[in-house]
Every structure is written in C-alpha cells, then in structure tokens.
Amino acid sequence: MMMMMITCMASSLSKKLTALLLILTVVFSSSVSARFVVEKSSIRVLHPQSLRSKHDSAIGNFGIPDYGGFMVGSVIYPDKGASGCQPFEGDKPFKSKFPRPTVLLLDRGECYFALKVWHGQQAGAAAVLVADSVDEPLITMDSPEESTDANGYVEKIGIPSALIDRAFGLSLKEALKKGEEVVIKLDWTESMPHPDQRVEYELWTNSNDECGIRCDEQMNFVKNFKGHAQILERGGYTLFTPHYITWYCPRAFILSSQCKSQCINNGRYCAPDPEQDFGEGYQGKDVVFENLRQLCVHRVANESNRSWVWWDYVTDFHIRCSMKEKRYSKECAEEVMKSLDLPIEKIRKCIGDPEADVENEVLKTEQEFQVGRGSRGDVTILPTLVINDVQYRGKLERTAVLRAICAGFKEATEPQICLTGDLETNECLERNGGCWQDTQANITACKDTFRGRLCECPIVKGVQYRGDGYISCQDINECKERSACQCDGCSCQNTWGGFECKCKGNLLYIKEQDACIERNGSRFGWFFTFLVLAVVVGAGVAGYVFYKYRLRSYMDSEIMAIMSQYMPLDNNHNNEVPNEAQPLRHGSSVLNSFFATSQMAISVPLHQLTYSFFSNPQGQWKWCAKPSYSFSNNSQNNIRAIKASVETPPFPLFQNPKLEETPADGLEPADPDFYKIGYVRSMRAYGVAFKEGPDGFGVFASKDIEPRRRARLVMQIPLELMLTIRQKLPWMFFPDIVPLGHPIFDIINSTDPETDWDLRLACLLLYAFDQDDNFWQLYGDFLPSADECTSLLLATEEDLMELQDPNLASTMREQQKRAREFWEKNWHSGVPLKIKRLAHDPERFIWAVSIAQSRCINMQVRIGALVQDANMLIPYADMLNHSFQPNCFFHWRFKDRMLEVMVNAGQHVRRGEEMTVNYMHGQMNDMLMQRYGFSSPVFSGDARIHLDSFLSVFNISGLPEEYYHNSKISSDEESFIDGAVIAAARTLPTWSDGDVPLVPSIERKAVKELQEECRQMLAEFPTTSKQDQKMLDSMKEPRRTLEATIKYRLHRKLFIDKVIKALDIYQDRILF
Structure with missing residues (x-):
C-alpha cells in the first residue's frame, strides 16, 4: 500500500520534483542549516x-x-x-x-x-x-x-x-x-588571510558544459588559469583541491523516473538535467558520473605527486568530449586519461559502482565539504572559489584570481610569479622604499613583496648586517665586540664582511685557532718534501706517457673500422653541415661537449634551462657528476675523417641527405607588380624571375650569368630605410646618433651604448609603410600578419605559460614590456618619428619589432681599410633560398647604395637555374635560416622558402640567440638527417684521438649518469611529448603563437630524448 502511494505521489508531483531538482544547490540535513558568509x-x-x-x-x-x-x-x-x-x-x-x-x-x-x-x-x-x-x-x-x-x-x-x-x-x-x-x-589587505608560505585553495565547479554562461565562465577560467595553477602546484607553493556540488533525492521520490535519470547510488548523489529536458540529450546522472571521475583523477594523480594533471584532464575533456559534439561519455574520458598516462584501473576502482545501493566515499565527502566550517560559509552557487578558507569575490578571471592567491601568502614568501609588474608595484624602485641603502656598495635593505615592501638589513656574502633597516644597517665589528683576534700579540682591524688580524714580529696568525705561530720552519724539511714530490710526479708522468703510447698504437686501427660502419665521414657531408666538425674537449662534463656541439652544428643555441647543466647563459653548462677527464673546446682541433674498411647498412640516424632536385619545369612567374615602384630611389629587378613551385618560392636566372658578374638583380634602397651598421642608425631621427668617419660614407654610430636598435628599426619600417606608393608596402604583402606571425613578442600570457619554461616566459615578458615602454615614450614626439595616426596601435609596433628582428641580413661592409658588420633590412632579399654550396652572394655598393646579388667565382648560373646564397656566413647569420622560416621535408640544408610560413612555428624569432631552435629536431621520424646529433656523435671522445679516460668504465658510468639526468628532466615536465603532439593534432585553427609555444616545449622534450638515444649509440658502438 505504501509503495503504491509513493509511486502515485511521484507520478502526480513529477513537475514539482523537476523544479525541486533544478533549484536545490545545497545538501540539507536535520542538524545543519545553510549559512552564507559575507566577505x-x-x-x-x-x-x-x-x-x-x-x-x-x-x-x-x-x-x-x-x-x-x-x-x-x-x-x-x-x-x-x-x-x-x-x-x-x-x-x-x-x-x-x-x-x-x-x-x-x-x-x-x-x-x-x-x-x-x-x-x-x-x-x-x-x-x-x-x-x-x-x-x-x-x-x-x-x-x-x-x-x-x-x-x-x-x-x-x-x-x-x-x-x-x-x-x-x-x-x-x-x-x-x-x-x-x-x-x-x-x-583589501586583510580580506584574504595570509598565515604561511603555502596557499590552500579549492574550486567548486561542474563538468556540465551545457548550462549557459556560468558553465562557460568556469570552463574558460580553468583553461586560462591552468598555466598559473600548474606552476604554483608543481613548485609546492599551493595546495589545490577541486570540488563538485551534488545533492540527494528526497526519499519519497527515489523510485521516480526523474530521480533515476538524475541520480546515482539509489538517489544519494544527483545533478540537474543538462538541457533541463528529461526527454532528450544527456541526463543528470551522466554529469554526476563525470564529476566523480574528475574527482578520482585528482585523487589518483595526487597519489603520484602529479596533482596538477587534473587541469590537463579537465581542459582536454572539455575540448575532446563536449556535450555539443555528442562525445560526453566514459569511453572518451578514458581516451583522455590514456593520453595523459593516468592509471585507468585505479580511477575505475576509485569511482566504484554507480548503480549499487551504497554510499560512495568520494561523493559523500564532497557533500560534507559543501557545508561551511570555521570562517568559510556554505557553498551554494557555482562556480565558487575558496582561498585559505575565504570565499573569493569578484570576476573569475585569470589575473584577478592569481592576485587573490598571491595575497594569501605570508609576506616575503611569495613565489616569483606574484612579483611581476602586472600584479604588483615594486615599491623599492621609488626612493628605495624609504629603507636604508649603501649606494657605493649597491646594497639595500628594501625587499619587494606582493603587499608592499619590507625594510630588513640584508645578508651580503654570508655576512648579516644589523640595524633597523630604515635608518641604519651596519656590518658586525668583530674587533669591538672582541669576538675574534684576542690572542697575545694580535692586532685587530675591522674590514667589510670580516676582520684582519696580524701578529707581531715574524709570527703567522691561524684564524681557526685564534693563535700566532712561528712562520719559519726547517729549510731542510722543505727541501726534502719538495724532492719527494718531484720524484713521485716524474714517475707518474713517465708512466702515463708510456701507457698512452702503447694504448693509442694498439687501438687506432680497431676504432677506425668500427666508427666507419656507423658514421660515414666523407668530405662532401662535412661541407653540407660546415659547423659540425668542431670537437669540444676540456669542458666541464660530457653534456657540455654533447649539447654545445649540437648547437654549433645546426645553429641551435640551447635555451638557458633551469636545470643543473643548463644554468650558465654563456654555455658553460655545469654538471654535478664530474668525470675524471676533460675535453677541449678548441675549434682548431678538427676530428680526422675515418675511412670505412667494411661496408654495412648505415644506421638510419646517419643517412646522407637527399640531393636538391632541379626546379620543375613550367613554373609560373609571380605577380610582377610587387617590385615595380621604388621609394625615393628606384628598385629594379631584371635578369631574374621570381617563381613559386610545389616546393616553395625561389629566384631563378632568366638568362645565362657569368662568374663575378652581377646577377642582374639590382636593388636601390634609401639608406635611412634599411641600413644599420651593427649598432648604428640614421642620426636624422635620434639625437644620440652621430657620423663615424668621413660623412660621405654614411656610417653611423651611437653615443649611447644602450641603444635599442631593433626598436628603432621597427619605427623606420612603420615609417616606410606609412608612405604611399612604394615597394615596402608591396613587400608587406609577403610578410606574415600579426595573426600568422609566430614571434613570442606577440604571445599572450596564456601562450607564454604553455612554454613550460619560466625563464623563457619571463624573458619574453621583459621583451614585450621593453617594446611597449619604448613606444609609449616616443610615439608622440619627433623622436624617432611622427607617426601619430599609429599612436594608439602599439600592437602594430610590436609586430614591426618582430619583423625587424627576424629579417635583418648580416653583412661585412668594406670601405677602404674600414670593415664594419652591417645588419640590413632589405625587401625581397629573403626571397633567395639558402644552400651550403651557393652559387651567389650579397654585395653592398656603398657609393651607389645598391645591394647586388653576384655570382660566386667559378660558378656559372644557366638560364632557369635557381640562384642561392649561404645565409650561414658571418657570426650573426648562424640563426638566419630559423628566423626566415625556411623549412624542409628532409634536411635543413635543403631549405626552401614557403610563403605561407615565413616565420615558421618551429622557429621563434625576436629572442636572444640562445633561445633559437631548429624545426627538424622536433620530428618523431628517425629517417631524416639530424645534424645536431650527428655532430655531437662525431665530437665525442675516441681512442684514436687520444682523449678517452684511462679507465673506460669511468666514462661509461659518466654517460649513464648523464642519461639519468636527462630522463629526470623529461619526468619533470607536466606533459609528455606524446601528449603535446596529441594536443596539437586536436587543436582546430589555433593561434600561431600558441601553436609555437606548444611545439617549442615538444622540441625540447624530443631533443633531450634524442640525446639519450645518441648516448646509447656512444656506449654500444664507440665506447668499449
């Protein structure tokens, strides 16, 4: 009878139940009432x-x-x-x-x-x-x-x-x-508690993506804040916990169809219908189930100290498994978990059986947490952010939330991410914050914090200063305090950071004993000691020389045969990668030799990583595991080529590059109008044809050209629009620019060593674009737009966080800030230019900076006996493709202000043949291929220009040289020539060179330690290379800068993995 009544009641009150499920947002119990706290x-x-x-x-x-x-x-x-x-x-x-x-x-x-x-x-x-x-x-x-x-x-x-x-x-x-x-x-200084150096915060959210603006707001926040959250979590600065609101179905309605479709575990845990329509689409229990899964993802990931993976899972699930795409399912969720290397079985065990009539431990805990405790009120709305037990108030926006979290740290314990200029003002910059300072020694008591500044006497070189920090800070005077130099016959003199103690007469002061002793010992004792040492050293040197002679003569022939089987070292191949054959010895570690050589071979200066062996920007990589030998860094010691005595199939990593094919017939000339009109002077292009084929763009000879004759490509361009002699620009725009030497040469220098040449060149570029009817505007059609440009100068904060490289992200923030400050300072004045109609468009200026940084050609300009390195911005010069064996070169005629493309001595360029130059010539051009966006399907030495990717997403421009990298290293394939790894393998120590250690086992141990260090680096990244690749594959028309940052971090991981594999080759095939 009772069951019939309940069923009847459920049927008659279905509409009321529907409304009830839609408005309930808190779990009520008989002993607890809702409590909302006003912050x-x-x-x-x-x-x-x-x-x-x-x-x-x-x-x-x-x-x-x-x-x-x-x-x-x-x-x-x-x-x-x-x-x-x-x-x-x-x-x-x-x-x-x-x-x-x-x-x-x-x-x-x-x-x-x-x-x-x-x-x-x-x-x-x-x-x-x-x-x-x-x-x-x-x-x-x-x-x-x-x-x-x-x-x-x-x-x-x-x-x-x-x-x-x-x-x-x-x-x-x-x-x-x-x-x-x-x-x-x-x-608001006390609106957020700040008790200690770790902030605990929680986000009450929902996996439902069909609930309108609230759902969109919380999902956008998760995606945008992910980078900040993972940095804080990985650094141990915060403890983050996700939460999900659920409620229970009233007992009288458990058997109704509404409760069954919206709840799991027999009505204990419910969520409203996503579409608010019980007849179609997904059901509320689907949302509860996914909420539970996301909770378990965090629990299981936290057990392995990878709690930050929750952010990756939630964002990936939203992208790949949305309700709109009809992929909101268990199968899709497990695909995401698999891509993130999450243990699926553990997560399934955590979820339990949603159909069982039992309590779910995870969801029961969530319902208990919904009720307020202490200073925190009940959670009644979604989304809700709780920081240090205080509910956050305000817009759920990335920077605003980060500011609130930073306010939760105890003063002076904030992480560096909280001390950026976007979040707080460095009060120490304004009158030193009112604190004590020593301007001569450059010492200050002011310490910048998120909430303001602290005045504390500093510790300098291990010496703690004493004082109040505001008026005085003084070094400890050990002599006055009689804490040292108290022995008989001692005289004490205080010095900065210590003291100086002298003894009377011919006595020597021993600091550790605070005593004076006799300075002169027995002369005979000293002579006998020196004689014994000389005998021991002489015997050791003689034994070492004899051992090396026998060892070298025995091993030379053996190692030659083994090396030749795996690494063909003929002269032709060396010409293709001119910088590879530069042996590195006498470095601090194997890694110094390996990475530095890789960088020189393909022009890939390594980024200044924060790890132990990437800590020095000058390339002196430090490594804690020091082998007992050293390598030379002398570029004069070239490795000798070894002829193979046995023919074996080459290892795929060391296959020869494919030869460049002859340009296909029938190539159509490009639109000739883009080079028809000059500015101030004329630019003429004749004797050449600009053609675009299936392999990219190129410049081809339209007639036979003899050696040392002009290639008939003559460009006359005003000096003030294109020329800067290293750090020299036209003085007409800047008061600190003055002529150098005779004025007729137009060579210019600056009285200010801090001149920002790329920023001033960007102003000149905008000035050129601002003039009507000139070829700079036409050339602009071939430049990447701001949307297509991959320079990190144009990257958003979200993009920089995706680099997974705090050092590089910080560098780019400083670069962006530097460009903006220059623009804000100069746009309104006559210095450098009056471009007022562009004044409110700093983004265009930053774009111009990225173009100027990425398209300057370095040349040596000779004027009589004077030779200068010139950085030249020249339209269309970058249309010529690169070759390690070019048939042409650039030539600048100062008298006529003309750039010529001339044929190399002994070269004949026939009609229809492509004209090429070697951009790798000159110290500053070793990065030019990366800057220009050259790309190749096979080998970087066979680079082609592609008009749709001038600044390829692989090649980040606008950075110091050590940040550039090469695209080919980031491929998953092993069939291509990896010039960096080849060069590193060639410059590893060999017996035939006589630079291996005395005991090979020591070298093998050092290599294994180096491999382990590389593996630890890979493990510390929040994502794997496969996850990065899947993310790239799933992105539909992403921002180019975002795509570039993800490919940048992918490149780093793949390169480290290649180093590990190359060290295996070194152990198995070279070292024995």
Missing part, C-alpha cells in the same frame, strides 16, 4: 577630520577586488541619477582630474547592483560604493541571473565595488553636501 573589506575615512573612522563593506561578487592592496580616492556623489541605473551624461564625467582616483557613491535600488557598477565604470570611476537603503546587516552584491542584457556588461566590469551600510552612506553624503572633500582608503 568584507575595510574602508577608512581619511578626510575630513570629523569623519575619521573605520567601517566594514561587503565585497561585490563581480569586477576585480584588489586583494592584498588598497586604494586611496576621493568620493563623488552624482547630482543626477544617484541610483546609477542609467548611463551618466558626458564623456567619463567622473574621471579624476587629480592624482587620486574617483570613488563613486551610488544609492541602492531600482536596478541590478552590477548595472550600477558598470555605469560607474563607464563614467570614469575607479571604484563604486553602493549605500544601503535600509538598516540591515551587510549583504553580498551578486551578479544578476542569466539574461542577454546582463551578459553583455557583467564580464566587462573591471573595477572593485562594495556595499556599505545606510548610516555610513548618509554620513558621506552629508559631508559632500557641505562641499567638503571626502578622501577614503579602500583596504
């Missing part, structure tokens, strides 16, 4: 004196509160429209005309809180206070429910806001009515 900040009135007091305010749950900071501003109460429900008249009528920002005071009522703040922001206010209209406890101002109108402005609010009580609001209005200036301090 507060403080407001202190500074002026007038009659109002000086401190008040609480409720932080608004939209906009961006300045957690950890404060704002001092002047209060304004509008004469009209004090409710703020209508836009204010005029162009930013409340924008402050004084140093202090404007805090706009508005009345409560008539419209949404968020709309008031939006109108205040549009009117120029830096913050908005809403005065309550009734006497009641403070409440939290939340954003309105989903609506088309509200969605248009809520996400655009970027200023803080707060609700104040009615009495405080009336007192402010009364003072303003009297004409007094009201100055207040909005203080």
Whole structure:
C-alpha cells in the first residue's frame, strides 16, 4: 500500500520534483542549516577630520577586488541619477582630474547592483560604493541571473565595488553636501588571510558544459588559469583541491523516473538535467558520473605527486568530449586519461559502482565539504572559489584570481610569479622604499613583496648586517665586540664582511685557532718534501706517457673500422653541415661537449634551462657528476675523417641527405607588380624571375650569368630605410646618433651604448609603410600578419605559460614590456618619428619589432681599410633560398647604395637555374635560416622558402640567440638527417684521438649518469611529448603563437630524448 502511494505521489508531483531538482544547490540535513558568509573589506575615512573612522563593506561578487592592496580616492556623489541605473551624461564625467582616483557613491535600488557598477565604470570611476537603503546587516552584491542584457556588461566590469551600510552612506553624503572633500582608503589587505608560505585553495565547479554562461565562465577560467595553477602546484607553493556540488533525492521520490535519470547510488548523489529536458540529450546522472571521475583523477594523480594533471584532464575533456559534439561519455574520458598516462584501473576502482545501493566515499565527502566550517560559509552557487578558507569575490578571471592567491601568502614568501609588474608595484624602485641603502656598495635593505615592501638589513656574502633597516644597517665589528683576534700579540682591524688580524714580529696568525705561530720552519724539511714530490710526479708522468703510447698504437686501427660502419665521414657531408666538425674537449662534463656541439652544428643555441647543466647563459653548462677527464673546446682541433674498411647498412640516424632536385619545369612567374615602384630611389629587378613551385618560392636566372658578374638583380634602397651598421642608425631621427668617419660614407654610430636598435628599426619600417606608393608596402604583402606571425613578442600570457619554461616566459615578458615602454615614450614626439595616426596601435609596433628582428641580413661592409658588420633590412632579399654550396652572394655598393646579388667565382648560373646564397656566413647569420622560416621535408640544408610560413612555428624569432631552435629536431621520424646529433656523435671522445679516460668504465658510468639526468628532466615536465603532439593534432585553427609555444616545449622534450638515444649509440658502438 505504501509503495503504491509513493509511486502515485511521484507520478502526480513529477513537475514539482523537476523544479525541486533544478533549484536545490545545497545538501540539507536535520542538524545543519545553510549559512552564507559575507566577505568584507575595510574602508577608512581619511578626510575630513570629523569623519575619521573605520567601517566594514561587503565585497561585490563581480569586477576585480584588489586583494592584498588598497586604494586611496576621493568620493563623488552624482547630482543626477544617484541610483546609477542609467548611463551618466558626458564623456567619463567622473574621471579624476587629480592624482587620486574617483570613488563613486551610488544609492541602492531600482536596478541590478552590477548595472550600477558598470555605469560607474563607464563614467570614469575607479571604484563604486553602493549605500544601503535600509538598516540591515551587510549583504553580498551578486551578479544578476542569466539574461542577454546582463551578459553583455557583467564580464566587462573591471573595477572593485562594495556595499556599505545606510548610516555610513548618509554620513558621506552629508559631508559632500557641505562641499567638503571626502578622501577614503579602500583596504583589501586583510580580506584574504595570509598565515604561511603555502596557499590552500579549492574550486567548486561542474563538468556540465551545457548550462549557459556560468558553465562557460568556469570552463574558460580553468583553461586560462591552468598555466598559473600548474606552476604554483608543481613548485609546492599551493595546495589545490577541486570540488563538485551534488545533492540527494528526497526519499519519497527515489523510485521516480526523474530521480533515476538524475541520480546515482539509489538517489544519494544527483545533478540537474543538462538541457533541463528529461526527454532528450544527456541526463543528470551522466554529469554526476563525470564529476566523480574528475574527482578520482585528482585523487589518483595526487597519489603520484602529479596533482596538477587534473587541469590537463579537465581542459582536454572539455575540448575532446563536449556535450555539443555528442562525445560526453566514459569511453572518451578514458581516451583522455590514456593520453595523459593516468592509471585507468585505479580511477575505475576509485569511482566504484554507480548503480549499487551504497554510499560512495568520494561523493559523500564532497557533500560534507559543501557545508561551511570555521570562517568559510556554505557553498551554494557555482562556480565558487575558496582561498585559505575565504570565499573569493569578484570576476573569475585569470589575473584577478592569481592576485587573490598571491595575497594569501605570508609576506616575503611569495613565489616569483606574484612579483611581476602586472600584479604588483615594486615599491623599492621609488626612493628605495624609504629603507636604508649603501649606494657605493649597491646594497639595500628594501625587499619587494606582493603587499608592499619590507625594510630588513640584508645578508651580503654570508655576512648579516644589523640595524633597523630604515635608518641604519651596519656590518658586525668583530674587533669591538672582541669576538675574534684576542690572542697575545694580535692586532685587530675591522674590514667589510670580516676582520684582519696580524701578529707581531715574524709570527703567522691561524684564524681557526685564534693563535700566532712561528712562520719559519726547517729549510731542510722543505727541501726534502719538495724532492719527494718531484720524484713521485716524474714517475707518474713517465708512466702515463708510456701507457698512452702503447694504448693509442694498439687501438687506432680497431676504432677506425668500427666508427666507419656507423658514421660515414666523407668530405662532401662535412661541407653540407660546415659547423659540425668542431670537437669540444676540456669542458666541464660530457653534456657540455654533447649539447654545445649540437648547437654549433645546426645553429641551435640551447635555451638557458633551469636545470643543473643548463644554468650558465654563456654555455658553460655545469654538471654535478664530474668525470675524471676533460675535453677541449678548441675549434682548431678538427676530428680526422675515418675511412670505412667494411661496408654495412648505415644506421638510419646517419643517412646522407637527399640531393636538391632541379626546379620543375613550367613554373609560373609571380605577380610582377610587387617590385615595380621604388621609394625615393628606384628598385629594379631584371635578369631574374621570381617563381613559386610545389616546393616553395625561389629566384631563378632568366638568362645565362657569368662568374663575378652581377646577377642582374639590382636593388636601390634609401639608406635611412634599411641600413644599420651593427649598432648604428640614421642620426636624422635620434639625437644620440652621430657620423663615424668621413660623412660621405654614411656610417653611423651611437653615443649611447644602450641603444635599442631593433626598436628603432621597427619605427623606420612603420615609417616606410606609412608612405604611399612604394615597394615596402608591396613587400608587406609577403610578410606574415600579426595573426600568422609566430614571434613570442606577440604571445599572450596564456601562450607564454604553455612554454613550460619560466625563464623563457619571463624573458619574453621583459621583451614585450621593453617594446611597449619604448613606444609609449616616443610615439608622440619627433623622436624617432611622427607617426601619430599609429599612436594608439602599439600592437602594430610590436609586430614591426618582430619583423625587424627576424629579417635583418648580416653583412661585412668594406670601405677602404674600414670593415664594419652591417645588419640590413632589405625587401625581397629573403626571397633567395639558402644552400651550403651557393652559387651567389650579397654585395653592398656603398657609393651607389645598391645591394647586388653576384655570382660566386667559378660558378656559372644557366638560364632557369635557381640562384642561392649561404645565409650561414658571418657570426650573426648562424640563426638566419630559423628566423626566415625556411623549412624542409628532409634536411635543413635543403631549405626552401614557403610563403605561407615565413616565420615558421618551429622557429621563434625576436629572442636572444640562445633561445633559437631548429624545426627538424622536433620530428618523431628517425629517417631524416639530424645534424645536431650527428655532430655531437662525431665530437665525442675516441681512442684514436687520444682523449678517452684511462679507465673506460669511468666514462661509461659518466654517460649513464648523464642519461639519468636527462630522463629526470623529461619526468619533470607536466606533459609528455606524446601528449603535446596529441594536443596539437586536436587543436582546430589555433593561434600561431600558441601553436609555437606548444611545439617549442615538444622540441625540447624530443631533443633531450634524442640525446639519450645518441648516448646509447656512444656506449654500444664507440665506447668499449
């Protein structure tokens, strides 16, 4: 009877149950009631004196509160429209005309809180206070429910806001009515607890991606904040925990179809229907099941100290398994887990059986956490972010949340990511923060923190200074404190960081014993000791020479045969990679030899990694496991070629490169109009044909050309648009530029050694584009746009986080900041140029910087006896392809200001043959192939220009040279010629060179230790190379800079893996 009643009730109240499931967001129990905590900040009135007091305010749950900071501003109460429900008249009528920002005071009522703040922001206010209209406890101002109108402005609010009580609001209005200036301090410094050096935070979220703007907001936040979160988590700075809201089905409705479709474990854990339609699409229990899976992903990953993988799983699942794509399923989820190397069986065990009538330990814990504890209130809305047991208020935006997390660290313990210029102001830069400093010794007591600065006496070279940090910091005077040099006959003199103690007469001071002893010993004793040492050293040297002679003569013939089987070292191949055959010896480790040689072979300067053997930017890689021998870094000691005595199939890694094929017939000339008009002077192109074929773009001779004759490609270009002699630019634009030598030569130098030449060259490039009807504008059609350019100067913060390289990301932030500061400083003046119509477009300037950095050709310019290295920006010069055996070269005629492409001596270029140059000539051109975006399907020595990828995503420009890398090393295939690995293998020590250690086992041990160090590097990356490749494959039309950053980190991992494999070859085939 009872069962029939329940079933009947469920049937008749199905609509009520549906509504109930949609509005319940908290688990209720008989003993616990819901409790919502209002998060507060403080407001202190500074002026007038009659109002000086401190008040609480409720932080608004939209906009961006300045957690950890404060704002001092002047209060304004509008004469009209004090409710703020209508836009204010005029162009930013409340924008402050004084140093202090404007805090706009508005009345409560008539419209949404968020709309008031939006109108205040549009009117120029830096913050908005809403005065309550009734006497009641403070409440939290939340954003309105989903609506088309509200969605248009809520996400655009970027200023803080707060609700104040009615009495405080009336007192402010009364003072303003009297004409007094009201100055207040909005203080968020104590709104976020900051007890220790680790921040604990949790995110209450949902795997449902069909619930509207709230779901979109939390998913966008997860994707954007992932980089910050993983850096903080991996560094041990934070402890992150994800949470998911669930509720239970009332017992009376457990058997209803609604409960069965929305709940698991017999109604214990439920979620609303994603489409709010029980008849179609996914069901609520699908969401609960995926929420549970994501919780288990975090639990299982945390067991292996990889808790940050949760961020990868959630973002990948959203991309690959969305409801919109009808792939929201267990099968798709397990594919994502497999790609992230997560143990699927462990996660299945954690999930348990969702159909069983039992408690689920994981979800039961989640329901318990939903109820507030301590200072934290109940979690009632999604998404909710809790930091140090305080619910975050404001927009769920990457930088705003990072600021709030940084405010949760104990002062002076913040990680470096919190001390960037985007988050805080370095107060030590302004009058040294009011702290003590020694300008001569460059020592300061000021220490920058997220919340401000601390004045603490520093520790310099192990010496702790004493003092208050504000007025004085003094070195410890050991002589006055009588803590040293107290022996008989000692005289003490204090020095910086220590003391100097002298003994009377011919005595010697022993610091450890604080005593004086006789300086002269027995002369006979010294002579006998020297004689014994000389005999021992002489015997050792003689034995070593005899051993090396016997060993070398015995092993020479053996090692030649073995080396030749795997590494053909004929002269032709050496010509193709001219820099490979540079042996590295006497380095600090095997890794020094291996990596430095790889860098020289293919022009791949390695990035300054943070690991132990990549710590020095000059290339002196340090390694803790030191072998008992050393290598030479002398480029004069070239390895001798070894002729093979036995023919064996070559190892795939060392196959010869494919020869360059003759250009296909029938190539169509490119549009001739792009080189028809010159600027100031003319640019003529004749005797050549620009053609584009299936393998890329090229320049071909349209007639036979004899040796040492001009190739009939003559470019006349004004000096002021293209020439910079190393660090020299036209003086007409900058006051610090002066002529060098005779003025007729137009060679210029700077009186300022800090000149930013790439930035000034970018100004000249924009100036050229700004002129009408010149070939620079036509050439611009062949340059990559900002959307296609892969320079990290154009990368967003999200892109930089994807590098998985904090050093490189920090470098690029400084580069971007440097370019922006230059632009803001110079665009409005006559120096360098008056380009005012471009003034509000700094992004275009940064794009021009990336172009200038990536397309400068380095040449040696000779004027009589004077030779200068010249960096030249020349349109169309980069159209010529690269070859290690070129038939042409660039020649600059100073008298006529002409760049010529001339044929090399002894070369004949026949009609239809391609004209090539060697961009690798010159010290500065070793990176040119990477900068120009050359690419090749087989070998980098066979590089071709591709118009659709001038700055290839593999080749990052706009960086110091040590950051460049080569695209071919990042391939998964083993069939191509990896020039860097070949060169490294060739320069490894061999017996025939006489530079192997005395005991080969020591060398083998050192190599194995090096391999293990490389494996540890790979293990420390948050993703594997396979995961990176899958991410690239799944991305549909990504930003080029984002694609470049992912391929950059993929390259690093694959290169390290190749080093490990090459060391295996070294052990098995060379070392024995």
